[in-house]
Amino acid sequence: MTSLDLKLFRDLWRIKGQAVAIALVIATGVLLQIMMSGLVASLTETRRAYYERNNLADVFAPTVRAPDAVLDRMAAIPGVARLSGRVVGRALIDVPGEPVPIQSLAIGLPDTGPQVLNSVYLTRGRLPEERHRDEALLLSGFASAHGYGIGDRINVTMNGLRRSIRIVGLAQSPEFLFVAAPGEMVPDPARYGAIWMRHSALAAAYDMEGAFNEVLLSLSRHASREAVIAAVDEVLAPWGGTGAYGRRELVSDRFVSEEIDGLATMSRAVPPLFIAIAAFLLYIVVNRIVQAEREEIGLLKAFGYTNREVGTHYFKLVLLIAGAGALMGCLFGVLAGRAMIPIYTTFYNFPFLVFRPDPAAFAIGVLASIAAASAGSVFVLKRIFALTPFEAMRPPTPADYSKTVTFRGTVGRLLDQPTRIVFRGLARSPWRSLALSAGIAGGMALASGMTTIYGSFDRMMDLSFTVIDRSDATVFFHTPLGEKAAFELGRIPGVITVEPFREVAATLKHGRRTHRGSVSGMIDKPELTRAIDDKLSAIPLPTQGLVLGQALAEILDVEPGEVLSVEVREGRQPTLAVPVTRVARSLIGAPAYMRLPALNDVMSEPGRISGAHIRVDGARADAIYRRLKDMPTVAGVSVSENARESLQKLMDQGAGSARYIMGAVAFIITFGIVYNAARIAQNERSRDLASLRVMGFTKGETAFVLLGELTIIILVALPVGSLVGYALSFAIARGFSSELYQIPAYYDPFSHGFSAAFILVAAAISGLLVERDLNRMDLVTVLKSRD
Incomplete structure (x- = not known):
C-alpha cells in the first residue's frame, strides 16, 4: 500500500460521517433503480411467459348467441391462426355468512381434448369430467379468500336458476391477473370469482346448446389485428356481436400494463434525482478537502508526485464513496425487490413470480453513480492541476471583505458580537x-x-x-329492465332512496384515440352518484351530450365543445356523434355521463335501467342484501363500504x-x-x-x-x-x-x-x-x- 493510499484512508476516516451520509444517498438512488427496473423486468417476463404457456388469446369477440357453424367462417379469415368458441355467463355464488351475493363469471371448457386458447393453470385438483355436469374449477384466489377446498360444494345461481356444484380443482388463468367485479375498479379476490365447467354443462345452463357467445382468436405473426377485428365483427353482426377487441383492451392486461408502465417511468425519472443530489454533496465535500490541503498538495508535488498521481489520489476518494454507495444500493435493491414480490402476487394473480434483477440496471446504477460523482470532481481536479508547489505551499490570498455588510449605529449596538459574526459570515x-x-x-x-x-x-x-358516490350499495341487473324494477327496490323495507341508472357498453373515439368502456345514464338530478366539478359542485347533466371524467378526457385528448364518436355495443348498436359538454372531476375510473332519458332515446329503448344506487337503513342492511340475493333478476350487488x-x-x-x-x-x-x-x-x-x-x-x-x-x-x-x-x-x-x-x-x-x-x-x-x-x-x- 502506497503512502497516498494510506493518506486516502485517513481522509476517509476523518470525514466518515459525511462519507456515510453521501453513500447512503447514492445507495438510495441505486436501490430504487435496481428495485423498480427489476420489478419491471420480472413482471414483464413473467406475464409474457404466462401468456405464452397458457395461450392467451390475441382477440376476444363476445356476441349474444351464434351457432357453432359460424366458427368455420371465422377460421377462414386471413390472419387467424387458431380460434375457439366458448360459453360464458354471469353467475352468483352464495357464500355462507355473506349477505351480499358474490358476482362471478362461469366459463366453458371443451368437452374433450385440451383447451386451444386461454388454458387454465391448475394449482390443485383435476379438471372436471364431462359425464359429471356438477363438477367445476374455482378461481384459486377466491377459494383461498373464502376457505373453499377440493370436494366442497357451493350454491351458484346461473341464468336465474340455483344449482349446487362440486369443486374438483383450483385454477388460475392469464385472463384473470387482475380480478375485479363488473362495475368496480378495485381488485378483490374475495368479491369476485370465476368458475370453469364443461361446455355441455354450461350450454345447458345458459340455453346455448349448439352455440357460443364468445370467440377467442390467436393471430398469425404478420396478421393485422385491426383487419381481423373488423372481419370478425362483420361475421358476428347478425348474431348480436358486441364488438371484438384486442388483448390490450382486456381489463386484466390493461391494469397490469399500467402498473408496469408506471414502474418503468419511475425507474427512469426518480433515481437520477437522488444520484444528482449525492453528486452535488460529494463535490462540496471534495472541494472542501482540496482547499484545506493546499499545503499538502504543494508538498506532494514538491516531492515529485505528478499532477496525475495527486489527482488520482483525490479521484479515488470520490470513487470509494460513490462505489460503496452503489454497491450498497445494489444489495438493498435486490432485497427490496424481493420484499415487493408478495405484494404483486397478492394483487395480481400470477401463479409464479420471481424477482429477477435486470443486469443492465446494475450497470446503469453503478456507472451513473460514479459518472455523476466524477463529473463534479473534474472541476476540483482542475484546481489541483493548476496549483504549482510554490503557490500551493503559500496561504491563499485573503479575500477582500471591505465592501461586505457592516453593522454600525443602532443595528450595531443591538446585535452582539457573535450575531454580527454570523451575518458577516453569510455575507462573505x-x-x-x-x-x-x-x-x-x-x-x-x-x-x-x-x-x-x-x-x-x-x-x-x-x-x-x-x-x-354517496350510495350505500349498487344493484346490477342481468339485463336492462323497465323502470318498475326501481320501484320494486324502493318497496323493500329499509331501502331509503333508489336512484336508477343505465350502463351501456360503448367504444368512444376521438381522432385516432379510442377507449373501450361504457356510457352511464343518470337521472336529471342525481343525489347518490354525481358528476362534480373542481369546486366539488354537482354538474347539471345537459339534455343532450356527454360529461366526461377527467381521466377519460385525457385519454381521448378531448375538450368541451368537441364531438366524440360513440359506437354502442348493445341492442341496435348505433354509432352516435355526441358533443362533449363538460369535464367532471373523476377520482376512480374513467366515466362518461349522459342523461338517462337521452341515452334510452338513442338506444330506442325508453324507460330501461340496468341497475340502481341505493341508500339503506344500516340496521336492516343485512336483511336487504339477503333479499336481493334471492331476486333472480339481480346480477350482483356492490357495497360501497367493501x-x-x-x-x-x-x-x-x-x-x-x-x-x-x-x-x-x-x-x-x-x-x-x-x-x-x-x-x-x-x-x-x-x-x-x-x-x-x-x-x-x-x-x-x-x-x-x-x-x-x-x-x-x-x-x-x-x-x-x-x-x-x-x-x-x-x-x-x-x-x-x-x-x-x-x-x-x-x-x-x-x-x-x-x-x-x-x-x-x-x-x-x-x-x-x-x-x-x-x-x-x-x-x-x-x-x-x-x-
Missing part, C-alpha cells in the same frame, strides 16, 4: 450559503411533496365515497404502497443534506472557530456562530422548499395516478409543516453532533493548520 460567502440553502430546499421539496401525496390518497378516498376497504388495501399494500418507499427515501435524502450542510460549515470554519475560542469566546458562543449560520440557511430554505414541494406534489400525483384512480394534488399545510418540523429536528440532531465535535476540538492542532 454568499454562493456557499446559497448552495447549501438550495440543497436543503430540495430536500424540503421532496419531503413535503411526498407527505402531501399521503394526504392526497386519503382525500381521494373521502371525495370518492362521500362526495361523488369497495372502499378494497381500495384502501390496494393503496396501502398494492401499487400505492410505493408512496411509502418514496416518502422514506425523501426523508433520508433530506437528513443527509442537512447533516452534510452542518459538517461542511464546521470544516470550513474550524480555524475561525478555534481563533474565537482563543480570543475568549465561550463554547456556547462559538457554537452559536456556527449553528446560527446553519439556522439562517435553513430558515431561508424552508419557504423556498415549500413552494417547490407544492409544484412537485402535482408531478408526483400525476405519476401515481392511473385509469384505476386519480390522485388529487392540493396544498396541505400539515404536510408542509410536518416536513419543516422534520428538517428542524434533523438540523437539531446535526447541530448536537457538530457541537460535540466543537467541544472536543484541539485548538492548538487546528490553529497550526494553514487553512
